[in-house]
Amino acid sequence: MAEIIVPELAESITEGTVSRWLKQPGEAVERGEFIVELETDKVNVEIISEEAGTVQELLAEEGDTVEVGQVIAIVGEGSGAPAASAPKAEAQPTKEDAPAPAEATATADERTLASPAARKLAREKGIDLAAINPVDPMGRVKVQDVEAHATAPKAPATPAAPAPQVDDGRVTREKMTRRRQTIAKRLLEVKQSTAMLTTFNEIDMTNVMALRSRKKDEFFEKNDVRLGFMSFFTKAVVAALKKFPYVNAEIDGDEIVLKNYYDIGIAVSTEGGLVVPNVVDADRKNFAEIEGSIRELAIKARDNKLTIADMTGGSFTITNGGVFGSLMSTPILNGTQVGILGMHTIQRRPVAVGDNIEIRPMMYVALSYDHRVIDGKDSVGFLKMVKDLIENPEDLLLGS
Known part of the structure; x- marks a missing residue:
């Protein structure tokens, strides 16, 4: 078993953002093959696997910030499976170690497209994955979606509940990329720290x-x-x-x-x-x-x-x-x-x-x-x- 660790990138770069996973759990990876692309303050960096085997677990989501030295994936022994094969069903929690709501909707959870980390967090919090509205346009539930659902205010149990805010198309919001955030930060620093x-x-x-x-x-x-x-x-x-x-x-x-x-x-x-x-x-x-x-x-x-x-x-x-x-x-x-x-x-x-x-x-x-x-x-x-x-x-x- 081998850990995929964020390597030393440069003296001034201590973290990056997971831009794109090139391998998914269950897929085979060769030694020296690229497994993930990181976006840093300056450039995009592709990280290789030091060992051949099968991707067992991804420990960071696309869009997550990761630090140098952090373990972000696990590669184990085995030949792996093609990317298009059906995902292996996860073991469902027993009544003793899982809240009733998650158990009652186990079948729906299996059908819901979600990352392993999101499934784990949803089980811990007793949240039905099918009840979550993911941000991902492809419908994949991520950890951030689970956390947002868990902290969202619950609607009052009265008929006078306020109507939800409707997006009328007047504005479009998009998250700044790490590079754009860094550009903004550094330009502001230059303006404030120089004459x-x-x-x-x-x-x-x-x-x-x-x-x-x-x-x-x-x-x-x-x-x-x-x-x-x-x-x-x-x-x-x-x-x-x-x-x-x-x-x-x-x-x-x-x-x-x-x-x-x-x-x-x-x-x-x-x-x-x-x-x-x-x-x-x-x-x-x-x-x-x-x-x-x-x-x-x-x-x-x-x-x-x-x-x-x-x-x-x-x-x-x-x-x-x-x-x-x-x-x-x-x-x-x-x-x-x-x-x-x-x-x-x-x-x-x-x-x-x-x-x-x-x-x-x-x-x-x-x-x-x-x-x-x-x-x-x-x-x-x-x-x-x-x-x-x-x-x-x-x-x-x-x-x-």
């Missing part, structure tokens, strides 16, 4: 767009990856961080930690929320390597394949709200980092060029920063350098 300020500038994208247009076909044929704007901005950010090192720092107690590496986080929007994997050692990568890394991370993010290593250790973040049409925003700092660059949509508008007015493709950019570490001189200088490099992209090519 965040945002400075803005605008970039004339004419030259970089022209260069990209000239080089994109040749670039793709040579590197099998498309030339986008993110590699230009990543290169510009790295150059600016080297000139303004306090933008590539964080606070640790009463110390400022200056980072001598350049792992640039690239915000990626997924169905589960915003994630920020890192382009590691961006200063050592050329344009093609940066574009390849960004594409790989984006695919992994949308397929829920990001690892803990992909998500930790970043020194600065770039977020591009322009892909959704955002004209201007004030991005919120990412974790303990002290700077984040916000890119926005490119919009053609009239600008003064010398003594003339011309229509140019312009982008607003925003730098949010922690004023405890960075003063106006560094923040404005950093953003101005990014602007100058994007407006003169040949300098980036020559410096890469």
Whole structure:
């Protein structure tokens, strides 16, 4: 017999949510086969069985919060049964050890779709499973449903009982995922624990767009990856961080930690929320390597394949709200980092060029920063350098 235990995930992750059981009681499992998927603050993690056998018991429900080191399933000896086979009938309690209501409805309980833990709790509380209204749209009774039924106020035995509240379709409630809860919590913490300020500038994208247009076909044929704007901005950010090192720092107690590496986080929007994997050692990568890394991370993010290593250790973040049409925003700092660059949509508008007015493709950019570490001189200088490099992209090519 073997226990399925929540493993050590990462230094900052102590718990997760059971997202999906990949095996059910009675099913066979091979050694090294995935048995459950956990959703953590940062990524989804699949846990394997260390032994071959049959799943005997699941000790946590889908949606339950579990901690590192917690036993969540039991795998025993045996070859198991196919998932579609009928579940083995549970032994019913005797009159001496079970309340009468549960015994009187034993047949109905057997027909009711419920998890083993829910059945056990219902027996202990003397609750008829058939009387429970489960939240699960498939009708499966879970522990939470049993507990909610047990604590629900009983209707008074008078004709004057109030009519139940009817859902008229005006609102829809849905439970926040663990990742969305964590995003909300951390963004609020950043707002409350930093002296965040945002400075803005605008970039004339004419030259970089022209260069990209000239080089994109040749670039793709040579590197099998498309030339986008993110590699230009990543290169510009790295150059600016080297000139303004306090933008590539964080606070640790009463110390400022200056980072001598350049792992640039690239915000990626997924169905589960915003994630920020890192382009590691961006200063050592050329344009093609940066574009390849960004594409790989984006695919992994949308397929829920990001690892803990992909998500930790970043020194600065770039977020591009322009892909959704955002004209201007004030991005919120990412974790303990002290700077984040916000890119926005490119919009053609009239600008003064010398003594003339011309229509140019312009982008607003925003730098949010922690004023405890960075003063106006560094923040404005950093953003101005990014602007100058994007407006003169040949300098980036020559410096890469």
